[in-house]
Amino acid sequence: MRYLPLTADDRRAMLAAIGVETVEDLFRDLPASARIQDPAAAFDLPDHQGEWEIEQALSALAGQNLSAATAPSFLGAGAYRHHTPASLDYLIQRGEFLTAYTPYQPEVSQGTLQALFEFQTQVAMITGMEVANASMYDGATACAEAAAMACRVTKRKKVLVSGSVHPHFAETTSTFLRYTDCEVEVLSPDVFGLEDLLGRLDDDLACVIVQTPGFFGSLKDYTTLAEAAHEYGALLVVATTEPLSLGLVTSPGEMGADIVVAEGQSLATPPGFGGPGVGLFATRSKYVRQMPGRLCGETVDVDGRRGWVLTLSTREQHIRREKATSNICTNSGLIALAFTIHMTLLGEAGFTGLAELNHARACAAADALGKVKGVRVLSQTFFNEFALSLPKPAEQVVEALAARGILGGVPASRFFPTYPELAEVLLVTVTEMNSDEQVAALVAALTEILA
Amino acid sequence: MSTSVTTLTGNRGLQVEEKLIFEQDQPGRTAVDLPAVEPYLDRLGGLRRRGAIGLPGLSEPQVVRHYTRLSQKNYGIDTGFYPLGSCTMKHNPRLNEKMARLPGLADIHPFQPESTVQGALKLMHQLAHWLKTLTGMPAVALSPAAGAHGELCGVMAIRAALEARGETRTKVLCPESAHGTNPATAALVGFEVESIPATADGRVDMAALKARLGPDVAAFMVTNPNTCGLFERDIIEISQAVHDAGAYVYMDGANYNAIVGRVRVADLGVDAMHINLHKTFSTPHGGGGPGSGPTVLSAALAPYAPVPYVVEQADGSFHLVEQVLEATASGQQPFGRMKGYHGQFGVFVRALSYMMAMGRDGLFQASGDAVLNANYLLARLSAALSPSFDGPVMHEALFDDRFLKDTGVTTLDFAKAMIDEGFHPMTMYFPLVVHGALLMEPTETESRESLDAFIEAVLGLAERAKAGDAEAFQQAPRLTPRRRLDETAAARRPVLRWTPSVE
Amino acid sequence: MTTLYYTEDHEWIAVDGDVATVGITAYAAGQLGDVVFVEVPDDGKSVSKGKEAAVVESVKAASDVYAPVSGTVIEGNQALVDNPALVNEAPEGDGWFFRMTLSDIGELSGLMDKTAYEALIAAAG
Known part of the structure; x- marks a missing residue:
């Protein structure tokens, strides 16, 4: 097993130095009634695997998720996607x-x-x-x-x-x-x-x-x-x-x-x-x-x-x-x-400049989204995330956007299911990662869904 | 004795002196190129920041060199043997890092529609399955962010269960050898803490425990294997006695690495135990986190598990229960929420990658090798050092400073001398129950050659100490980027940030 | 006339009429090591015998200083707050923690004199 350096010979020599017969002897303080001798009999779990088998299994799980690496994402609500150098x-x-x-x-x-x-x-x-x-x-x-x-x-x-x-x-x-x-x-x-x-x-x-x-x-x-x-x-x-x-x-x-x-x-x-x-x-x-x-x-x-x-x-x-x-x-x-x-990579110029860029993009996107029929921008002031009022429950709209391959925002109802007045509120975030084309795609998809 | 080699620059070969980033500032430099922003109407409501922040500007090559040089002033597991007792410093496989960076696992958002993150929820479900199977426990709360946070989860579940029973119990008992987090956690949940003494063989004094148990006791918190590296042989009887008194057993799983696959903690009568994924399941410690402390719960405590948690639905899809209200509707009684979002997902990926790599056979072998390595250290060092308790030990070997008596060398001096020999020191002065503790945990990561090299160094140093060369120890370390630092001055006049010097 | 008493928690109390000065003993200061922080009670704070009245910290240890007797604090030693090293330099002099008035002079009878205290630390080894 690749993470374990001891060989059978090592173990024998070390047991001899300790003065016991087997590794199991070292576990003698564990209550006999509960001690496991044979993991295969005790656990319904797989045995060890090589690297590529794990890569395949976890890549398959990863493949079941819609990642912002491929889908335009306007998600925020406390977690934000920026470029990492x-x-x-x-x-x-x-x-x-x-x-x-x-x-x-x-x-x-x-x-x-x-x-x-x-x-x-x-x-x-x-x-x-x-x-x-x-x-x-x-x-x-x-x-x-x-x-x-x-x-x-x-x-x-x-x-x-x-x-x-x-x-x-x-x-x-x-x-x-x-x-x-x-x-x-x-x-x-x-x-x-x-x-x-x-x-x-x-x-x-x-x-x-x-x-x-x-x-x-x-x-x-x-x-x-x-x-x-x-x-x-x-x-x-x-x-x-x-x-x-x-x-x-x-x-x-x-x-x-x-x-x-x-x-x-x-x-x-x-x-x-x-x-x-x-x-x-x-x-x-x-x-x-x-x-x-x-x-x-x-x-x-x-x-x-x-x-x-x-x-x-x-x-x-x-x-x-x-x-x-x-x-x-x-x-x-x-x-x-x-x-x-x-922060060090950004420095003063990068940190303030990136913030400005986020805000500028968000302002432009808010303007564009506010022109979609039935959509209203609720946030008078904001940084890179704002709340929209939609003519339909936001959760349904988000599902419909996801079906079109767009992660379009976070419905407020996900956090506040007991506030019916928030059912049609959608949080939308726009960062430096959202190109003009992505914003246009969101506007188009939203227009279509709300028509 | 010369303290250190002096050079014109203060640099010493590969050890290069490195200024603070603030001292390398040249206004106008940046390591990030941004597009220009066209004029626009801002929505800041008049709250635009005025004045500069003061962040330094560096170019990319300078930044890369800065952190590369800083890294070279650190000792990691990748560097060498790191026998830090109770910390389980084992190899951190890079496969885990590769898996955690798959875009489908790293670049997904906690508030995407559930239909778009079925793979992530399934991964959490699988991790939970491994942890429940290995421990035999019916439930696990995945969200705690580290070991102490897991303790908080377990003790809060205990408090919630007691309240549901309509009982007010005010005391939590801990052995005197407990980690500091145990009493700190119990106090956070409103309990008063009382210590239970140990027997001469380093284990919980059953008679004292039984005598103290009563209707005011909420829980017994016990680390097992304990902080002396010993398994609490009477754990089943302890659990029975605690349960008979109407209290719960919290087992601190900081030392779970010793017993993975060797025993199911459910069979020991445990009600709650946190598992440090960053110890037992190989996720990197990162110079102080992030960790992850999933907490397994018995049937008695499972209803009180915090949100969020994953459930598998009838159609085979996975659902994340995020709201206390939704959980309550399904019959659960969560005590609340412990952190933002869904837990340390990136750490879950790494831990699952490790578990799959090891499998049930590998995990069984790993705990065996970890215990074998610790007993090998104990056996080979016992004659020259002073072991505090008889073996067999579990994953770590505890020595005290009797072997240094009258040498003028302290445990601290001895540890610092280890550094010059190329090893990270063992844990010093913990546990508190022995004088001048030296706690060594080799983990299964070390080869026999690596252990032998360490043993030879320790034996040599012990001999040097006994030969009366205290001065050499007191001067150590001499070969590190910095020698002993003045912690008294640091605490008397705290300087916790850089400030621009006044011209 | 000043009378000196000691507690089992290694505090000393110098009583002069109904006013007393409290500090920690040289032995306690030695056990703590270099003191880096001291917190003294505010004027007017009432303290009870055996309860926490001040805090003393070294790099590796923190300890409460208990009121040897009950009463009211009339002065905390600000010099100590500014220069905690005084605890090590003159524990039973300039390194005093606070002055107080006594509410029950009878509480003094339970404390030790210098001889008894020295016997106690000798026994502690």
Whole structure:
């Protein structure tokens, strides 16, 4: 078997060195009644296979999916498809990055650590915050951790989640705090960005969580909300599922956010059926000791040369145990690396330019789609994703588009089946990957389906 | 003793000093070419960003060189032996990477119509089938993102089950050797944590456990094989006692690699166990993730599994249950949702690719070789080092620092000396139940030659320590891109990002 | 006149009338190693005997500092927050954690004197 180096001779010699007869003797602590001697008799599973057999089997499964590699895709709703430069995927597959553990031994992990330090800096810069951690599992869990952190910082127990927040972020946050003494209130979906949050603030609130661009696409200025929240002693948590928007839109930090969380997938990896992504988590310096997750910090070695280590570990589970700020251990290191490499490839000009390109294409597409009979663009403001109102249930329209080989958008009903008023709302995303021809094809297909 | 070779540049041959990207910035440089944007009317509602962000500009060759040089400052499994105890650093097959990059698996979106992702849902269903078959458990929640997240899944399911029974139980018991994630997880779910002591042979003290069990205990969380590398021989009796007290058994599956194919955890009376796909099933650790922590559940806990999950329908198609409401309508009582989207799908692909490559026969052989390798280390190192417990051990061998007594060499010094010899150190100072722990996990990946080379190095170092050459250890490592780093300074005055220097 | 008492959790308390100063012992500071962070209680915070009142951290360990007796904090040592190394340099001097008023002077009777404490750490080896 190709992954196992030991030969029968090796095993015999090693057993002799140990002083036992068989490998089975080494398993003698397993209860005899439950111990398996013959895997073929115990498991209805196949035996080992060669590479091409696996390639064939998994390629067959892959072939049953309609991939954006061949079908025009206008899908978003929290997962976005951008171009990933060829050098990015090459670099993250270097074995020294790919096959290393969490950098507990800094002398042999300076590569991962320096990349994390650069990642933390880039995340802090684009969010307009002072510090960022070395990543969380994903945006939704980062949002949940932000709510928990706000409760620790304010010593309060009420969390208010805006209807602009991705429903998966909201549900993950509710679940995460379900068995703590914190309460989470989630407001109804806010298609137009019109909900009144200012009127809901009070002295018991630990934080209010909003999203920009909102789940339905809207952009909002949260400066006033931040000021009002601070007057009540509450924190403002701003989430985003499309960090590319930060290249064009005023950052949450400039608006007064206390914690910014994001799903970083869009700039790191293809949508990959939703995972793994990477959670971005940034805050103000004064809250750094209340932060969850790993942090990389600068220091010097015994020869006085600059280097990096994981630091402020006493917040974490392996030291604080039941008093830790979070139970997180493994996070999303490699996807964080992909994120930082892409940000480095883009640089200031590329990041802001790509954001501009996305917005320009989305504006043009919104105009074209708005001219289709019966279709209305609901989002007054947006970045690269907007909500359409259709004259038919969006789910049916999406199926009909898929039958024509177009992945035409995400129906809001997929997330909000109990809101009949959202049945005809479709979320459409347009990125640099959508050519004019693709947009024209979507317009034509939609015109035909709605006729 | 000289500390390091000095050169004019600070570079040392293949080890090239590398500045931060921010220090390589030349405005106007970019590694991405974009088409020009024609004038248009924006929809930003006046929220256009003002002022520069400050991101550095580099060209593509500079970026490639930057990360290549950084990579060369890292040690990975691809580099050499990585005996990091409790981390299961095994070979990461590149076939897995190739499969995960098939456009039909990588370039698909979580919210495509179900009819267009039947292959992806089937893949998740197949992975679930493997995990359920190997463990004998009736259900598995695939969505947890890593081991600690899987623990959270299992403990939340326990809390939900207790609530459904109308019971308020406030305590979770853990052995004192538990991973830090166990108490941290239990606290997140609102439980108070109490430690159960170990016996002299490194296992759960049954008498102490039985004495502590009662109507206030919700669960017993036990790592098995435990963090000392030992199998809890009394696990069936433990489960029985825990169940008799009306509580649940959470088995931390961090060390599942030792027993895959050798025992079904269902036969041990376990109610929930997470499986680290990034340990046992060979998916890369990536310098700290992403992981994946599917959590198998017993019949008692299965109804409370979180959304989403895949079901096979009567017509043979697959359906993803995403909404709690839909699950409830079908008789389930999910405790909620643990993360965005559908779980770590890319990790699922890699794990399934590995399982298919190994098959049931290969997985059985792999756990056998992992245990054989660990016992071989124990046998060959026992005379010179101080093993904490008698064997046979399972997948890892635990030593403490008695063999370093009066040498002036600490466990930390010893580990750093291993680095200069070309090995990644073992886990140090964990578990906490022995003094100055050195925990070595070879996995099935290592050949006998590789183990022998490691053993010779460790024996040589032990001899050097005993010969009184403490100075050499305290100076180690000397051959790495950086030598020992000042962690105290880093924590006293945290510098967590680059900032432009003030002119 | 100042009287010095010790706890089993390695805190010292110097009592002068109804005001007391609290810190951790040289032995405790030595066990922790280089202290990198200290959190002291705010003025006016009421603390109860045996309950968490402050936090002290080294690179590899975090520990709560318990109130040896009940009372009200009148001052946290800000110098310690700015320079945690004081805990190692002068644990039983400038490295004090907080000053407090005592609500029940009787609680002092359960604490150790210097001789008893030294015997305790000698026994701990």
